[in-house]
Amino acid sequence: MGVYLLIETRSSWESPEVDRFLEVATALVGERHQVDLYLVQNGVLNARAGANGPLAPLIAAHAVPIWVDEFSLNSRALSRRDLVDGVDVTGIDQLVELLTRPGCKPIWH
Amino acid sequence: MPDGGRLIFLGVLGAPYESELTTTLLRLVNEAIAQGHRVAVYTCGGATELTLKTLGDKKPANFLERGTPGQLTRYPTTAQLIRELLEMAQGRLQWYVCRPCMEERGALSQIEGVIKHVPPKLRQLLGEADVALLMGVK
Amino acid sequence: MTPRYLAIVERAYRGAVEEQYAHIIAATIAFCRIGCATDLLLRGNAVLYAIREQPEVRLTIGATRVEHLPHYESAIGALLQQGASVHVYETDCQRLGIDPERLISGVAIADLGTVARLIDSHDVVWHW
Numbered sequence: 001m002g003v004y005l006l007i008e009t010r011s012s013w014e015s016p017e018v019d020r021f022l023e024v025a026t027a028l029v030g031e032r033h034q035v036d037l038y039l040v041q042n043g044v045l046n047a048r049a050g051a052n053g054p055l056a057p058l059i060a061a062h063a064v065p066i067w068v069d070e071f072s073l074n075s076r077a078l079s080r081r082d083l084v085d086g087v088d089v090t091g092i093d094q095l096v097e098l099l100t101r102p103g104c105k106p107i108w109h
Numbered sequence: 110m111p112d113g114g115r116l117i118f119l120g121v122l123g124a125p126y127e128s129e130l131t132t133t134l135l136r137l138v139n140e141a142i143a144q145g146h147r148v149a150v151y152t153c154g155g156a157t158e159l160t161l162k163t164l165g166d167k168k169p170a171n172f173l174e175r176g177t178p179g180q181l182t183r184y185p186t187t188a189q190l191i192r193e194l195l196e197m198a199q200g201r202l203q204w205y206v207c208r209p210c211m212e213e214r215g216a217l218s219q220i221e222g223v224i225k226h227v228p229p230k231l232r233q234l235l236g237e238a239d240v241a242l243l244m245g246v247k
Numbered sequence: 248m249t250p251r252y253l254a255i256v257e258r259a260y261r262g263a264v265e266e267q268y269a270h271i272i273a274a275t276i277a278f279c280r281i282g283c284a285t286d287l288l289l290r291g292n293a294v295l296y297a298i299r300e301q302p303e304v305r306l307t308i309g310a311t312r313v314e315h316l317p318h319y320e321s322a323i324g325a326l327l328q329q330g331a332s333v334h335v336y337e338t339d340c341q342r343l344g345i346d347p348e349r350l351i352s353g354v355a356i357a358d359l360g361t362v363a364r365l366i367d368s369h370d371v372v373w374h375w
Contacts, residue, residue, distance in 0.1 A: 193309020
């Protein structure tokens with residue numbers, strides 16, 4: 001079983017490539033790998049309540065912890081109350097902890 | 110590098126000002142050092158401009174502050190912030206600048222403390238690292 | 248007659264540490280101050296720039312406290328004081344769940360017809 005950290009920096013509105021990347025998370029889970037998704041920069045916008053889309057399958061499956069960077073949220077005048085349920089707001093310290101787990105394979109998008 | 114923590118390799122390929130890649134990079138390096146890890150940053154492409162000596166320590170004066178009384182606000186450059194990280198890290202941070210990318214862009218004058226190197230160095234760095242993250246698009 | 252400029256800002260959040268004060272809204276204010284009257288239309292994710300009560304975010308890198316990262320609310324306030332108009336695109340506000348009451352006072356909402364009229368009523372249009 002692999003340990004994956006997917007880091008998404010863009011919102012799905014900016015490019016259809018984002019949805020394709022988030023589908024990779026689902027596919028990796030399907031192959032029984034451990035996957036964490038960290039949203040940073042404009043990527044935090046994918047976690048907005050009513051974003052209607054890219055994260056819904058991941059949240060419904062409860063298979064992928066979804067982390068939302070608080071600094072990125074604050075920089076966009078957003079807070080926890082603007083987000084869907086099923087995601088966790090966190091800091092850059094969490095990103096470093098996820099990154100430094102043994103065997104972690106990170107992918108930045 | 111001194112022992113301790115994990116050795117994190119960060120390959121950085123995005124140009125400044127295009128996204129918040131630089132902001133996230135500096136946050137990530139700062140936190141990794143604070144958590145006791147070792148970090149090797151290898152900048153390519155436009156990221157080689159982050160450590161230009163010609164950036165100086167402070168950005169040019171804020172054009173909107175001209176004519177206002179009092180001391181002008183001082184805004185640190187990326188070069189200054191990276192210098193701070195190198196100092197804070199006490200040897201646990203190595204900042205590499207890709208020589209061909211640097212030369213291609215005329216980004217020849219780099220701050221003290223960064224290491225100008227050629228891409229084959231990547232093989233050694235990647236072999237030594239506990240984890241490798243490539244950030245950005247060239 | 249003095250030309251009138253329209254800045255359409257769509258690609259948002261680029262270079263917080265690199266820019267600090269020197270972001271596109273500040274540049275728009277500067278244009279106004281030098282006599283190039285410029286109005287602003289925010290589209291895409293940049294509509295977030297017009298939200299009220301934005302926190303002032305700061306960073307510590309090494310020993311340096313970076314105090315002045317972009318604060319778009321104060322910049323838009325300053326731009327409005329220059330006499331510029333500031334619009335946000337309605338569809339993007341809806342997409343991002345921004346209710347009109349969350350917007351900075353003085354910012355107007357533009358539908359597509361208003362966008363067309365803004366473009367038509369300005370002599371030069373910059374799409375950032």
